[in-house]
Amino acid sequence: MVKIPKLIRWLLWTGLIFLVLFTLMRLGLFILSDQQSYGLSTLGGTFFLGLRYDLRMISIVLIPMLILGSIPALHPFSSTRGKKVWMAILGVVTLFVLFFFSVDFAHYAYLEQRLNASVLNYLQDARISMNMVWQSYPIIRMVLGVLLVAVLLIWILHRSHRMVSKQPFTGTSRSRIISFIVFFLAGGFFIFGRFNQYPLRWSDAFAQGSDYKAYLALNPFESFFNTLKFRHSTYDEKKVKELAPVIGSYFNFTPSDNPLLFTRTGAPHTGAITSKPNIVLVICESFSAYKSSMFGNPLKTTPFFDSLCRQGIFFDRCFTPTYGTARGVWATITGIPDVEMPKTASRNPAAVDQHTIINDFTGYEKFYFLGGSTSWANIRGVLTNNINGLHLYEQEDFKAPKIDVWGISDKNLFLESNKILAQQQKPFFAIIQTADNHRPYTIPEEDLSAFKKVEAPADSLRKYGFESLAEMNAFRYTDFGYQQFIEAARKEKYFNNTIFVFIGDHGIPGNADALFPHSWTAQRLTSMHVPLLFYAPGLLAPQRVHTISSQTDVLPTIAGLCDIKYTNSTLGKDLLDSTTKGFAFIFDPDYSMTGVVKGDYLYRKQLGAKKEELVSIVNNDAVPNDAAHAAIAHEMQVLTDALYETARFMLLNNKKK
Template sequence: MGGSFFLGLRYDLRMISWLLIVMLVLGSIPVLHPFTGKRGKKFWMLLLGAVVLFVLFFFSVDFAHYAYLEQRLNASVLNYLEDAKISMGMVWQSYPIIRMVLGVLLLAALLIWIIHRTHRWVSKQPYTGTRRSRIISFAVCFLLSGFFIFGKFDQYPLRWSDAFALGSDYKAYLALNPFESFFSTLKFRHSGYDEKKVKALAPVIGSYFNFTPNDNPLSFVRVVEPKPGALTTKPNVVLVICESFSAYKSSMFGNPLNTTPFFDSMCRQGIFFDRCFTPTYGTARGVWATITGTPDVEMTKTASRNPAAVDQHTIINDFTGYEKFYFLGGSTSWANIRGVLTNNIDNLHLYEQEDYKAEKIDVWGISDKNLFLEANKVLARQQKPFFAIIQTADNHRPYTIPEEDLKEFSKVEVPADSLRKYGFESLAEMNAFRYTDFGYKKFMEAAQKEKYYNNTVFVFIGDHGIPGNADALFPNSWTAQRLTTMHVPLLIYAPGMLAPKRVNILSSQTDVLPTIAGLCHIKYTNSTLGKDLLDSTTKGFAFIFDPDNSMTGVVKGDYLYRKQLRSNKEELVSIVNNEPVPNDAEHTAIAHEMEVLTDALFETAKFMLLNNKKK
């Protein structure tokens, strides 16, 4: 960790040096001199007091941000301001805000007192320096501060992205401070696409998605006919988008805490894809990718919040003759998801917290169990085929488990060392994860009693994973390169209609709708980056994008390839073992192939966000 601490010291010295430069320049103005007049002293005491409060506030928010997401504070936090009421509700219910504020104020008061005492002590010391010595001291301090701001002996200055050359994201976050990560990522809040690159890389997209681009290289539309062997009963579809359903925390991947035994039993009876990845981290981005088929590659502002991108084609509309439903326990005002849904899904029946009889339990609305039961009542009344989406929320801070369920759902106690070893921060988190499994069980028990059950395809997909230590279950790259934030279960469950099997093909959230449409014998138009996972010609890979760290990459074969967008630094790591990747011609060729695919997917996704409008 020595490299992280040394690099972190350089980032901290940069922050301190910016303040010293300001003090040197302003303090050289006679009226603002901190020791020769009352005005100067008052100005500096007020300014330094404000700086102390600002710094402590920034670091306290950074600590909470890291505890929540295991990422240093970055510009994506500004997204929460667009849903301020919901965000503040979650923060208030998850953290001891009053104690944190009091702690910041007390610490600020102590530091301000120390500054006052130090100023008083220095003011009493005699100064014998000459004008020449003052000029030399000013010049030396200015140049030294300037060097620390530049950060290194090199042609280029120390950058935020240099932290990611340390070999793991954890070491990078250890080195960074919130000012460096926040203000560096702030520059990347605007995005667009390069049309020349999209055209040049169109053949790459065609080769990986099994189609030949036509005369217009900017057209990625392909009409997919129903395939033999698909279900011809016009089955209903229930797609469950599962909050924070991180694969390594679940039973399906051998976690000894056995948090999801019921879902594990479903996976043994359904088609279970065990190498599925979300393109990126975050619920809004996960919902977007699932419904539109396009990875959300907006930098820090999600695509759902971009007015220019809200008009999107979705394969759901190809399910003609189907009633469309979306069930959420809270409000779809969050992240402008309501606009994405109602603007793009034809004749959608949208159900939110005020539409249910169940009571709201926290900032996220009603409990997942009650959400499932309320949705089941609606679906049981339907006379026409339906396509329903249920989006859960309980597996999320503040990890509320309703009192009404504690008679049937029992919390468990696990030693702290076992929790950490198998990926959990706290008992509250682990029991909330277990409660999601309880909700799935109650839903399926209720659905089995209804007529629609026997002709329904149930699909479960995580909206994203959760960062954490997965070393006890997976190779180190899954933790160090944060694959845990994107690895989720994908299950297609239709007992009596589909033979169970476990599928190892690399897959993505963007593949969900094409796979469902193909399975349900639907003719559909695919204009984005999804593929039918049950088609024997499909190539397995998963695009990944980390907007907070400006990284993009792809998981393919036995490797993860990632590239830092600002510095173009690359890495190729194994996802099947802990052996370093050999530096030879074979693996150089693999890295190059994955780089080309990464660039093609990234550039095309940026184009599609603004050019995949519904017909």
């Protein structure tokens, strides 16, 4: 020990003191909560995860102390001034830590949630909030307690400094350098949190499948600072109430006496399948409609999928609410457009608790297959916290090798998923999320004999939506993956009683003038227009449907097809219900624009500047400036406002039962 520099020895003691404090606070939360039925023996993993979060916070304090304390003028053992500076800083840190924990305990006692940044909203009514706090909590005793514990901790830190200062240092300059590097790297590892491509995230706490376990694992710093950037994520309750009748009229229900209650019961429709069919929902990476064969692209990129569309129920005017994979997965699984800005809803700890219609498929096994990691965009917490009994398969769960940053190839993802599904004895609801149709556009060497790359002139590529041959061949490779999957599935017993649903997570912005009216390019509809297919030979009669539809409609439509009575509390609708109205909400976070695609028009407006426009989506004609079209624009503006305000409300109020 004497060969380790005094600075590092003291930092180790300091880290241990704070780690004991953090652990005692977590144990205190466990003792004071009403969830002790779990028992400490069942919470080992939760406490270990909490230890990792605590080590991150402690390392964030210790690493700057290591770097700055190594400067002679600030060294806590060779400089009297350095000692005073660090004791003062540690005193402030101690008070800060104890203050956070005390507020966290009060916050949890009041709301059964760990401290988050929404508490800052109370500062807008500071006088009322302080009076409430003063009347609700023993403030004087709490402050005295914090000060007393702070004095004790500062005394212990002083004692540890005095103990280390009396110990000799017998090491060399070489051992000093090695100790510095080892401590720095260890601290860096604790901050990152794991040996993985992705760091430890707050959402990993919710992957335990229990809100209580998640809250117990987190510390107030992790929960507060991760929600800080979302503290303005809110909604205008008055507007939501005023616009509730608009939502009811478009979603075919009458709002209750509580206009903030949007829950309604969905029922099977005529022609529902009563054989408890399996569901395989494929979320297709960057499956942009105008680049595919179904919409007449002459590059013939997706001939196999085109053949499936001719055999199933194909919706050719489907839109994702917005652009981005995380937002697309969110909308599909929750039924709510992700209108979070600037980050995504999946990254917002306050929105992690969501109801999903998937849970209404009682008696079904639930699966989610992804060739990479669900740590991406914090999506793991959304999945495991909200889908009951989910079997989650990621890169490390498959035999196939990783080919790039996105994990294993889509072909291998499909084939390995098929093998797992073929073994199931109960009905299942499976989601497969692809990734290959994305930079770096990797096509595995093992597939180059069966999948043939093609050449195309540069001008043809640009004209029909592709920026390079690599992009086009990657798009074609997705079609190859779909073919390999369906051909393998056809050989399995589950195939004949399975509905395969394919939908793009989002489109790709680009020039689609050769295939669509100019508005699709100019207003970036290409980034949200995706194929939606329900494929089940023998169960569903083929038809091509022109009804305007949305990603949020996928789960209600699946449930309606499967003779499932379900609870719908979001902005999705059953597309095969004869009373359904066709429209799709769109949201562009990059330009702060929101709008609706409905009938022959796209309406959209800027949230800040309030600039609005109405354009045709069926031709290049200018929209007439007359009373009839002014009325259309007004109707779509009201619907846009209703959908946007309600989506903001639902993101924070669609909690699972």
